[in-house]
Amino acid sequence: MKVLVLGAGVIGVSAAYELAGAGHEVAVLERQPGAGLETSFANAGEVSPGYSAPWAGPGVPLKAIKWLAMHHRPLVIRPNLDWSMIRWSLAMLRNCTAARYRINKTRMVRLAEYSRDVLRDLRDETGIAYDQRTQGTLQLFRTQKQLDGVTEDTAVLDAYRVPYEVLDPTGCIDAAVTSGQRYDMGPITFEQTPKLGVEESRDDGRSWQYLADIPVAEEDQRESDWRIRMEDEPHVVELKDGKLVAMIRADPRDHTQSFLRQTESTDGGKTWSVTHKTSIYGYPPHLIRLRNDWLLVVYGVRREPFGERACLSKDGGKTWDIDHEITLRTAFSSDLGYPSSVQLDDGSILTVYYQSAQPGDKTSLLSTHWKLNEK
């Protein structure tokens, strides 16, 4: 069959692709110079099937009137006597009852779940890659009344087994920042015995409880003057599956052995593996989990060639790609380090550290804004 698709937005292009795949002869007609240049251009970019809900719902007409009066209004109505607009407005009003909302939401969730699966197949089939995260959507309610009113929506989610959780304010912060608790590690001295310990906070850092000691490798304990600085300045990161990976600065007397140490916990920090030496020379470490779930550690190297470096792990810290160690910036002396990274919205990474910008300069805070080759 010959098919003409009007409009090359996401809907037109997807429909054309499926029709062509089914053996039809398809042409797409678009008034713009390229595809996806109108509504499909730069929208919020969310694929949230469980969150899909009709605009028409109880209370919406009243809300719409309030929106129209707002300075930055999300809704604009240009009144005119266009019959199709009047018909559409009446249909919208008719669908604002609780009963119609429930029916429409149910239909939308079913369709959205199906669309999500089709999108997944399309991605697998075509290899299309784009920035994407699959950590869910955090929906915020400003008042208890709004939260109480969500039972209609959650009933639909229950019916279609769409997973969700109702969180308290602390839970929302944790969900936005990590997938669980906050952890802190550090060297401590109990009764003159230096050791590495872990503390946990379940109330967004307001209070902390001691969780566990980190067992230090025997070879490091054998150092004749093992002191608190032997293994310190640790940093911990939580993986998607809840595993905790920590890296630790090591300062043995023999500086050629200042490789980062590592330890892991698979039970929420209650027990930790014995620290082990990694292949990464430098300190102190700063770890982040990237959007693609790789781990990134940045650290300063205080032996020649001096510099700020980075190393990646693609398997949750089991191995580190030291053969492709990344030099973020070279330096003129060993007075450098303490880098810290953050991944920005566009996927690029900003790493901040201290060192001197030019030989003879005082040290200052400098940064490197860089991008990963994810292949």
Ligand SMILES: Cc1cc2nc3c(=O)[nH]c(=O)nc-3n(C[C@H](O)[C@H](O)[C@H](O)COP(=O)(O)OP(=O)(O)OC[C@H]3O[C@@H](n4cnc5c(N)ncnc54)[C@H](O)[C@@H]3O)c2cc1C
């Ligand atoms: C601010 C905003 C944020 C959004 N956020 C999200 C989100 O996070 N997640 C989500 O799933 N959805 C979101 N949406 C909705 C989503 O963007 C739209 O549902 C979707 O883009 C609609 O795609 P479409 O192909 O139907 O329309 P369009 O992308 O508008 O495509 C229609 C195409 O038809 C062409 N056209 C029209 N008339 C003619 C003609 N006579 N001849 C030739 N060509 C013609 C137009 O030029 C246009 O390219 C958002 C929408 C907006 C406005």
